[in-house]
Amino acid sequence: ATPDPLITEVQPWAQSFGDGVDATPYGLPTAHEGDVIRRNVEWLTADTVSSINFTPIHALDGTITPQGCAFERHHSGAIDLKKEDYRLMINGLVDNPLVFSYADLERFPRQNHVYFCECAANTGMEWAGAQLNGAQFTHGMIHNMEYTGVPLRTLLEEAGLDTAGDLKDKWVFVEGADASSNGRSIPMAKALDDCLIAFKANGEALRKEHGYPVRLVVPGWEGNMWVKWIRRIEVMDGPVESREETSKYTDTLEDGTSRKWTWEMDAKSVVTSPSPQSPITHGKGPLVVSGLAWSGRGAITRVDVSKDGGMTWETARLAKPGEKMALTRFYLDTEWDGSEMMLQSRAMDETGYVQPTKAQLREVRGLNSIYHNNCIQTWLVRANGEAENVEVS
Amino acid sequence: GKLGLGRTALPEEIAAWDGDISPDGTGLPVGSGDAMDGEEIFADQCAACHGDFAEGIDNWPKLAGGADTLDHEDPLKTVGSYWPHLSTAYDYIKRSMPYGNAGTLSDDEVYAIVAYILYSNDLIDDDFVLSNETFFDVEMPNADGFIIDDRAETEYAQWSGEPCMENCKEGEVKVTMRAMVLDVTPEEEGASEAIEEAAEVMEVTAAAEEPAAEEVAVVTEAAFDPDLAKAGEKVFRKCKSCHQIGEGAKNRSGPILTGIVDGPAGAVDGFKYSKPMKAAAEGGLIWTEDELAAFLAKPKGYMKGTKMSFAGLKKEDDQKAVIEYLKSVGN
Numbered sequence: 001a002t003p004d005p006l007i008t009e010v011q012p013w014a015q016s017f018g019d020g021v022d023a024t025p026y027g028l029p030t031a032h033e034g035d036v037i038r039r040n041v042e043w044l045t046a047d048t049v050s051s052i053n054f055t056p057i058h059a060l061d062g063t064i065t066p067q068g069c070a071f072e073r074h075h076s077g078a079i080d081l082k083k084e085d086y087r088l089m090i091n092g093l094v095d096n097p098l099v100f101s102y103a104d105l106e107r108f109p110r111q112n113h114v115y116f117c118e119c120a121a122n123t124g125m126e127w128a129g130a131q132l133n134g135a136q137f138t139h140g141m142i143h144n145m146e147y148t149g150v151p152l153r154t155l156l157e158e159a160g161l162d163t164a165g166d167l168k169d170k171w172v173f174v175e176g177a178d179a180s181s182n183g184r185s186i187p188m189a190k191a192l193d194d195c196l197i198a199f200k201a202n203g204e205a206l207r208k209e210h211g212y213p214v215r216l217v218v219p220g221w222e223g224n225m226w227v228k229w230i231r232r233i234e235v236m237d238g239p240v241e242s243r244e245e246t247s248k249y250t251d252t253l254e255d256g257t258s259r260k261w262t263w264e265m266d267a268k269s270v271v272t273s274p275s276p277q278s279p280i281t282h283g284k285g286p287l288v289v290s291g292l293a294w295s296g297r298g299a300i301t302r303v304d305v306s307k308d309g310g311m312t313w314e315t316a317r318l319a320k321p322g323e324k325m326a327l328t329r330f331y332l333d334t335e336w337d338g339s340e341m342m343l344q345s346r347a348m349d350e351t352g353y354v355q356p357t358k359a360q361l362r363e364v365r366g367l368n369s370i371y372h373n374n375c376i377q378t379w380l381v382r383a384n385g386e387a388e389n390v391e392v393s
Numbered sequence: 394g395k396l397g398l399g400r401t402a403l404p405e406e407i408a409a410w411d412g413d414i415s416p417d418g419t420g421l422p423v424g425s426g427d428a429m430d431g432e433e434i435f436a437d438q439c440a441a442c443h444g445d446f447a448e449g450i451d452n453w454p455k456l457a458g459g460a461d462t463l464d465h466e467d468p469l470k471t472v473g474s475y476w477p478h479l480s481t482a483y484d485y486i487k488r489s490m491p492y493g494n495a496g497t498l499s500d501d502e503v504y505a506i507v508a509y510i511l512y513s514n515d516l517i518d519d520d521f522v523l524s525n526e527t528f529f530d531v532e533m534p535n536a537d538g539f540i541i542d543d544r545a546e547t548e549y550a551q552w553s554g555e556p557c558m559e560n561c562k563e564g565e566v567k568v569t570m571r572a573m574v575l576d577v578t579p580e581e582e583g584a585s586e587a588i589e590e591a592a593e594v595m596e597v598t599a600a601a602e603e604p605a606a607e608e609v610a611v612v613t614e615a616a617f618d619p620d621l622a623k624a625g626e627k628v629f630r631k632c633k634s635c636h637q638i639g640e641g642a643k644n645r646s647g648p649i650l651t652g653i654v655d656g657p658a659g660a661v662d663g664f665k666y667s668k669p670m671k672a673a674a675e676g677g678l679i680w681t682e683d684e685l686a687a688f689l690a691k692p693k694g695y696m697k698g699t700k701m702s703f704a705g706l707k708k709e710d711d712q713k714a715v716i717e718y719l720k721s722v723g724n
Contacts, residue, residue: 041579046442046452047634047645050492076495089402089410097402104398129570133578158395173413179495181488183413232410240413241478243485247470250539256464258475262542276572304556309566313558342566352553364547368468380568389572393562 426505473514
């Protein structure tokens with residue numbers, strides 16, 4: 001064999017200096033990973049300020065999504081709002097309507113939680129057939145971060161809920177400070193359960209595109225409800241039935257009736273590698289099949305992987321025990337014989353729910369639901385290691 | 394216990410922000426408007442994206458049509474065919490529209506626009522006056538078309554339990570559909586570019602610490618009026634939902650406007666112009682300030698068949714201001 005010059009010859013990086021500590025006061029990813037970026041699908045929407053882009057999940061590992069590549073969804077663009085200009089109002093059926101400054105929020109006892117945020121439309125382009133060739137595009141409307149914030153319950157109690165009377169049939173209406181305002185109605189039970197008024201993600205301030213300085217976190221529920229730049233919370237007798245909860249984010253069934261209030265994100269998983277944007281390049285032999293699983297109804301308990309399009313399954317290894325409403329990383333440490341594979345993954349959550357096939361979903365819902373497509377995904381991996389998004393019998 | 398943080402919200406503050414309208418009409422302001430008033434306002438404020446007849450342009454939402462399509466393949470969901478509550482239309486238009494200039498419509502204007510949308514959906518007659526009092530005389534065709542999430546009953550039980558591990562399918566598993574067939578995936582040309590860009594960003598960051606060696610000379614034209622350009626920037630908000638200008642501008646539903654003043658018509662790369670605009674371009678049309686002013690005053694009057702569905706800038710001051718702004722950014 002020929003000796004490797006990368007070893008036998010002194011390389012420039014081993015001879016002279018690299019960057020000094022001040023080269024990038026706020027660090028950037030190495031240029032060698034410059035393709036690990038959010039991507040937009042231009043034909044999806046009319047305008048990028050009311051649009052969505054996709055997390056490069058095919059190129060990430062672990063479970064935490066770096067903020068810089070966590071998908072964005074705006075309805076009127078990502079606004080620039082300073083902490084000093086930020087106000088949060090609580091009004092409606094409360095004992096004392098209140099206005100908080102950003103500084104006020106930081107004086108309440110706070111918590112840390114890791115949660116996934118998935119757009120209800122994630123995988124929505126795949127209802128009628130395999131369409132987009134890449135896990136980033138089929139499943140990238142998701143991110144998973146560690147949030148720091150104040151429980152919504154704490155703020156509601158600060159304003160006082162005696163006036164509201166019986167809380168069982170009460171709602172909160174939440175809206176953002178941006179031009180879209182994106183108002184959503186949330187049942188009081190959820191508001192008092194685990195919603196967070198968050199100002200940090202992964203340890204640092206939220207990014208502008210994720211609602212700086214303050215956003216709402218609604219664990220396990222569709223991303224549209226996680227109102228960014230949240231400016232107002234109103235305790236109400238009923239839902240507002242706003243545009244985002246009637247004309248959008250409702251799921252039309254085959255007979256033309258539509259489901260509303262489909263807030264929870266059902267258990268779902270996807271193999272992130274190998275996948276169309278992350279082909280096998282090493283030939284046969286040891287292969288790590290890796291992917292993500294999550295459920296809005298609790299913790300992931302098990303993920304199975306099939307190499308033959310769902311004929312036989314083997315149980316994958318969870319990198320860590322599943323956590324409620326957070327991404328779980330799974331691995332299948334396997335041996336690839338170099339033959340074609342139809343790779344699938346199937347998640348189970350603590351309720352005993354098993355991720356359905358596309359055929360099962362279509363049987364109940366038809367093809368027009370748009371939202372909440374949590375079907376089992378198939379990647380056809382060829383002998384040359386390349387992968388393609390397909391559907392199987 | 395309470396911490397005593399925050400301060401009491403003042404009634405004026407609550408009034409300023411609490412504008413939501415409930416399905417039962419709670420929150421509806423006193424006011425009125427009809428479809429005839431609405432048509433004009435709609436042409437000015439909404440038609441650039443939603444079309445003159447609420448039919449929608451390109452990928453922008455269609456607001457009319459689609460009756461009885463909800464059980465078809467690709468149903469057309471509009472205010473008329475899909476929305477269960479009329480309050481939603483008022484609520485949304487009042488707070489979030491016009492796109493790029495939200496919250497600027499008066500209560501009566503919103504009533505008039507909602508009336509025009511209803512009229513476009515054949516849900517009211519042209520002489521119907523929509524007001525807080527007549528609001529519930531309008532029947533929404535799909536009011537009964539929604540059920541509350543029933544996944545717990547229709548899905549969870551049948552998709553739970555110990556799943557199959559062996560021989561789970563009958564017969565050989567075959568590929569039935571391939572994404573390659575449709576091939577609508579964006580190309581990742583960004584990949585190598587992004588690496589270069591990231592490298593550039595790093596260089597810029599590094600360089601930023603050094604004092605600027607040379608100032609870029611600022612060239613201003615003699616006749617340029619910065620105050621007028623500033624006023625024009627405000628006027629340009631009306632154009633922004635379709636047009637971009639300056640560094641990094643892209644074609645949207647309208648072409649990039651960088652360099653448009655005194656530039657040739659129909660010349661932006663990659664924009665699909667209307668036939669009459671192409672013809673004008675071939676005829677050598679130059680967007681002098683006078684030509685632009687005439688076009689902006691009434692686009693469809695100036696050029697029949699133009700794709701620009703904007704009603705026009707009626708005020709001469711607005712035309713002048715926006716042209717000055719276009720010069721300031723683009724030329």
